Amino acid sequence: MSSRARSRPRITLLAFQDIIMSVSGILIVLVLLLALEITDEPPPATSAPSVSPLQLSMTVNAARSERQQLEESLRRADLLAKEAARQSPAQIRDQIASLESEIERLFAENIELRAKAEQLRNEELKTKDNESRTKPIHDELAALEAAAANLKREIEDIRKDDRPVFTLPKGFKKDGWLAVIEKNRILIAPIGRRATPLLFEDQAGLLASESAADRFLAWTRKEASRESYFLLIVRPDGANDFEEITDSFRGRDVAFGYDVIGRYSPLIHPEKGAFQ
Numbered sequence: 001m002s003s004r005a006r007s008r009p010r011i012t013l014l015a016f017q018d019i020i021m022s023v024s025g026i027l028i029v030l031v032l033l034l035a036l037e038i039t040d041e042p043p044p045a046t047s048a049p050s051v052s053p054l055q056l057s058m059t060v061n062a063a064r065s066e067r068q069q070l071e072e073s074l075r076r077a078d079l080l081a082k083e084a085a086r087q088s089p090a091q092i093r094d095q096i097a098s099l100e101s102e103i104e105r106l107f108a109e110n111i112e113l114r115a116k117a118e119q120l121r122n123e124e125l126k127t128k129d130n131e132s133r134t135k136p137i138h139d140e141l142a143a144l145e146a147a148a149a150n151l152k153r154e155i156e157d158i159r160k161d162d163r164p165v166f167t168l169p170k171g172f173k174k175d176g177w178l179a180v181i182e183k184n185r186i187l188i189a190p191i192g193r194r195a196t197p198l199l200f201e202d203q204a205g206l207l208a209s210e211s212a213a214d215r216f217l218a219w220t221r222k223e224a225s226r227e228s229y230f231l232l233i234v235r236p237d238g239a240n241d242f243e244e245i246t247d248s249f250r251g252r253d254v255a256f257g258y259d260v261i262g263r264y265s266p267l268i269h270p271e272k273g274a275f276q
Contacts, residue, residue, distance in 0.1 A: 163266045166191050166231060166274055174229045174255060178274040179216070180267050181245070183237035186216045189273030191231065197273045213241040217248050232258040233267060 168176045176191030189197040200215040234242045249256050268274055
């Protein structure tokens with residue numbers, strides 16, 4: 001070997017080995033740290049469902065009830081099995097045949113009842129149709145009965161009413177008025193027709209007073225007294241007002257007649273007036 005070859009520098013891998021060892025050590029340390037983190041982390045807590053005591057009690061009661069039903073079903077099944085074991089196959093066949101005949105009978109009876117129900121429904125529809133047709137007649141009869149009852153009551157009232165009846169002569173063209181003159185009041189009503197009577201009473205004011213006769217005469221002036229006829233009925237205590245009214249009627253040429261009556265004799269009805 002020549003001297004030149006021996007003098008060349010030698011190439012070593014010690015530095016690269018150092019780097020590899022350092023990196024490997026760092027990786028080992030990181031792996032150990034990660035392993036420690038994984039082992040130290042507590043396991044995730046599993047949240048158990050919260051159940052109230054009332055729900056638990058209801059669940060327990062439902063379970064008990066279901067258990068009782070199952071036990072009862074098992075008991076019935078056991079009884080049926082024991083009953084079937086005591087009977088012979090021939091007896092069971094007879095019972096099945098009896099039950100089948102009973103089912104057929106009930107089925108036929110059901111069909112018959114349905115037919116009767118349909119017949120009753122048809123009859124009910126016919127009855128309703130007849131009622132709708134006869135309803136106007138029944139309503140008219142009810143109205144006639146009500147009118148007859150009203151007429152009967154009116155006839156009874158007329159029989160009980162002992163008031164004298166005043167009528168105007170046939171062909172009389174003026175309106176007739178019946179005026180009952182009493183003390184401090186005058187009650188008037190038309191003759192020959194039903195109407196609520198009018199009442200005139202004495203009125204005392206702060207400045208002046210107005211008698212029943214004054215108020216009645218004022219009304220006659222407004223009501224075209226020349227076209228009317230007044231029948232004045234005087235009670236014993238209405239003489240003064242009667243004189244005042246007759247003097248005014250004579251001065252105004254108003255047609256009138258008069259008569260006297262007792263103090264308590266009825267003349268004018270509070271609703272029908274001078275009409276019977």
